[in-house]
Amino acid sequence: MTTHQAPFTALASVYDAIMGEIEYDGWAEFVLTFLRSEGFTPANVLDLACGTGNSTRPFVEAGLQVTGLDLSRDMLLVAQKKLPEVNFVQGSLTDFRLSERFDLISCMFDSINNLLTHEDMLACLGHVKDHLTEGGWFVADVNTRSGLRDLWEGGVIEGVVPAEDGQDVHYHWSHHYDEDRELGMIQAFFRMEDGSEFIEQHTERGYDPQELGDLLQKAGFHDITICEYPDYAEPDEDTPRVWIFAKVKGAKRG
Ligand SMILES: C[S@@+](CC[C@H](N)C(=O)[O-])C[C@H]1O[C@@H](n2cnc3c(N)ncnc32)[C@H](O)[C@@H]1O
Numbered sequence: 399m400t401t402h403q404a405p406f407t408a409l410a411s412v413y414d415a416i417m418g419e420i421e422y423d424g425w426a427e428f429v430l431t432f433l434r435s436e437g438f439t440p441a442n443v444l445d446l447a448c449g450t451g452n453s454t455r456p457f458v459e460a461g462l463q464v465t466g467l468d469l470s471r472d473m474l475l476v477a478q479k480k481l482p483e484v485n486f487v488q489g490s491l492t493d494f495r496l497s498e499r500f501d502l503i504s505c506m507f508d509s510i511n512n513l514l515t516h517e518d519m520l521a522c523l524g525h526v527k528d529h530l531t532e533g534g535w536f537v538a539d540v541n542t543r544s545g546l547r548d549l550w551e552g553g554v555i556e557g558v559v560p561a562e563d564g565q566d567v568h569y570h571w572s573h574h575y576d577e578d579r580e581l582g583m584i585q586a587f588f589r590m591e592d593g594s595e596f597i598e599q600h601t602e603r604g605y606d607p608q609e610l611g612d613l614l615q616k617a618g619f620h621d622i623t624i625c626e627y628p629d630y631a632e633p634d635e636d637t638p639r640v641w642i643f644a645k646v647k648g649a650k651r652g
Contacts, residue, residue: 399595400587400595400596400597401594401595401596401597402596402597402598402599403596403597403598404470404598405470405512405598405599405600405601406449406468406469406470406472406473406598406600407470407472407598408472408588408596408598409472409473409586409588409598410450410470410472410473410475410476411472411476411561411562411563411567412559412561412562412567412569412588413449413450413473413476414450414452414476414562415559415560415561415567416557416559416569417452420452420507422452422453422455422456422506423456424627424628425453425456425506425539425627426453426456426457426460427456428627428628428641429502429504429537430460432537432623432630432643433502433535433643436535436621438501438533438535440462440500440501440502440534440535441462441463441501442462442463442464442465442498442500442501442502443457443462443463443464443465443500443501443502443503443504444464444465444466444467444496444498444500444502444503444504444529445457445464445465445466445467445504445505445506446467446468446491446494446503446504446505446509446526447467447468447469447491447505447506447507447509447510447512448466448467448468448473448474448477448486449468449470449473449477449507449509450473450476450477450480451466451476451477451478451480451481451484451486452507453504453506453507454466454477454481454484455480455481457504458481458483458484462502464481464484464485465484465485465486465487465496465498465500466481466484466485466486466487467486467487467488467489467494467496468486468488468489469488469489469490469491470488471488474486474488476562491505491509491510491512491513491518491522491525492513492518492521492522492525493521493525494525494529495525496529498529499529499530499531499534500529500530500531500534501530501531501534501535502534502535502536502537503526503529503530503534503535503536503537504536504537504538505536505537505538506537506538506539507539508539508540508541508602508639509538510522510538510540510605511540511541511546511582511602511603511604511605512600512601512602513603514581514601514602514603515603516613519605519613520613520616520617523536523613523614523617523619524617526617527617527618527619527646530646531648532646532647532648533645533646533647533648534645534646534648535643535644535645535646536619536642536643536644536645536646537641537642537643537644538641538642539627539639539640539641539642540604540605540610540639540640540641540642541582541602541604541605541638541639542604542605542606542607542633542637542638542639542640543580543604543605543606544604544635544636544637544638545604545637545638545639546575546582546602546603546604546638547575547577547582547604548638549573549582549638550573550574550575550582550583550584550602551573551574551575552573552574552575553572553573554570554571554572554573555569555570555571556568556569556570556571557569561590565590565591565592566591567588567589567590567591568588568589569586569587569588569589570587571584571585571586571587572584572585572587580603580604581601581602581603582601582602582603582604583599583600583601583602584599584600584601585597585598585599586598586599586600607624607633607637607640610624610640610642611624614642614644618646619644619645619646620644620645620646620647621643621644621645622642622643622644622645623642623643623644624640624641624642624643625640625641625643626639626640626641627639627641
């Protein structure tokens, strides 16, 4: 029997095996290089939607004090096992409250596209702003509307990977773009070696650079840079994924 699961639950045990080729180290270096060029050296970072900690690990290795936050308990359990020294917290992008403030808040691997309305995006940006130290930076990578449509329309990825417990897992993800609702959807199917089957549905909304700039300004950010990875080039209408860097008020610190 196939069980329907909440997003990022069954996925947790195979996420790392599927994401083995992702350039997490390159992304962190891209972020820290940008901040260095701004004369800014963060001492601590909050990695939002940290998942299994893959986007978190390079910041730990760079010597920053790191906190990770994610909605999924299953993803966090994997993260905590891999990075026992990190403080991982369960929480929502739209409603998190921590006692600490951070020089840098990151949200990587198009996690912010899980926010499907401007209202949720503004709620998230408001909480980000409230958790940044003076002069602190927010960074995120975001699928654009055309990126989401092109990348997700009709595509299928599948394979067999070892899960955390050593079982082979067959995964089959089918992508669909709903033009009317402007939402990208993934039906993520998993069949475990013992015959059990799971389906998770993931939904994302694309955001265009102008739209992101407007939302960031509305939330009170400034010094907004929206660019491409890895060369910081200005995006054009065909850019599938952009990176945003945005700052809150305060003096620059070295
Ligand atoms: C594609 S994964 C990225 C994980 C990690 N940042 C990485 O780079 O591997 C997206 C993550 O966003 C988390 N997420 C989705 N919606 C969320 C929300 N509203 N609040 C907090 N986390 C959320 C999921 O649980 C999942 O771990």
